[in-house]
Amino acid sequence: MKTKDSRQTSQLQILDAGNLKTLPWLIHGFSTRQGGFSKPYGGNALNLGFTKHDAKNAVEHNRRAFLAELGANKAGLSTLITLRQIHSDLIHSVTASKDTNLVGDGLITATPGLILAIQTADCLPIILVDAKNRAVGVFHAGWRGTLQRIVEKGVGEMRRHFGTVPRDLKAAIGPGIHHCCYEVGKEVRDKFASQFTYSTELFREIKDSDPVREKYPLLFLTARAPGHSDLPCRLFLDLVEANRRQLIDVGVIAKNIEASPLCTSCRRDLLCSYRAEKGVIGRMLAVAGIRH
Numbered sequence: 663m664k665t666k667d668s669r670q671t672s673q674l675q676i677l678d679a680g681n682l683k684t685l686p687w688l689i690h691g692f693s694t695r696q697g698g699f700s701k702p703y704g705g706n707a708l709n710l711g712f713t714k715h716d717a718k719n720a721v722e723h724n725r726r727a728f729l730a731e732l733g734a735n736k737a738g739l740s741t742l743i744t745l746r747q748i749h750s751d752l753i754h755s756v757t758a759s760k761d762t763n764l765v766g767d768g769l770i771t772a773t774p775g776l777i778l779a780i781q782t783a784d785c786l787p788i789i790l791v792d793a794k795n796r797a798v799g800v801f802h803a804g805w806r807g808t809l810q811r812i813v814e815k816g817v818g819e820m821r822r823h824f825g826t827v828p829r830d831l832k833a834a835i836g837p838g839i840h841h842c843c844y845e846v847g848k849e850v851r852d853k854f855a856s857q858f859t860y861s862t863e864l865f866r867e868i869k870d871s872d873p874v875r876e877k878y879p880l881l882f883l884t885a886r887a888p889g890h891s892d893l894p895c896r897l898f899l900d901l902v903e904a905n906r907r908q909l910i911d912v913g914v915i916a917k918n919i920e921a922s923p924l925c926t927s928c929r930r931d932l933l934c935s936y937r938a939e940k941g942v943i944g945r946m947l948a949v950a951g952i953r954h
Contacts, residue, residue, distance in 0.1 A: 673697035674731045679834030681920045690950040692836040698724040709944025711781045738954035744779045751810035753819045770799035777951040783936040786838035787948030797824040798950040814908040828913030835921040836948045841900035843927035866898045
């Protein structure tokens with residue numbers, strides 16, 4: 663996944679997926695936090711979500727700039743379709759610009775002229791493109807949506823509405839929080855274990871170190887075998903792999919799946935991370951649309 667060259671008059675950057683760039687009828691992109699007009703999030707941030715910290719007119723200005731940089735207006739795409747996202751598996755098939763006030767976490771369409779958009783700030787944005795039937799879908803996959811198999815259900819909805827065959831799909835998983843930083847609780851691991859046979863492959867465990875315990879182990883003896891209390895264990899979830907596995911399991915060809923290497927928590931200079939910024943951060947957009 664590469665960064666499009668920024669115009670000389672703008673610092674606004676858009677990431678795109680190499681496996682989707684070859685489709686001349688498609689317009690797509692993943693926004694970053696740079697090159698906008700929002701002040702609350704440090705500098706000139708490109709906040710594309712109507713958050714409580716930012717002014718509505720700044721967000722609208724940001725969205726216009728983003729769509730212009732994306733080339734949406736020139737491609738005849740002027741209607742941005744968004745959702746009130748609730749970490750669900752609800753998916754809407756959109757056929758007209760009047761489809762507003764939607765609640766859920768997935769959008770699909772085969773109608774030219776519409777731009778489907780998902781907001782993220784750590785959760786994964788996923789774009790699915792049916793190269794044969796000219797249909798697209800965008801999905802918001804945090805751990806809850808992933809647990810509910812939203813991207814897997816997205817493939818099914820595209821098949822139901824557009825006759826999509828999974829092997830014809832191209833998938834782009836955009837920037838999100840990666841397993842290096844996505845710490846979760848044991849209850850999340852237990853929920854995944856109840857749903858996926860491969861759940862153990864999705865989690866990484868790290869035991870906390872304690873220099874005092876290592877130097878003076880006798881101080882930490884207990885009556886329980888083997889005699890020492892265990893150090894707490896930290897769990898990290900690989901959301902990218904979890905969604906990649908779902909796509910493969912429903913028939914998407916592995917080579918047709920591209921995932922961004924960028925972690926939102928690690929790359930706060932470029933991306934928005936809700937966790938790293940303790941909730942005081944804007945939102946990025948992942949968008950896909952069909953040219954007229």
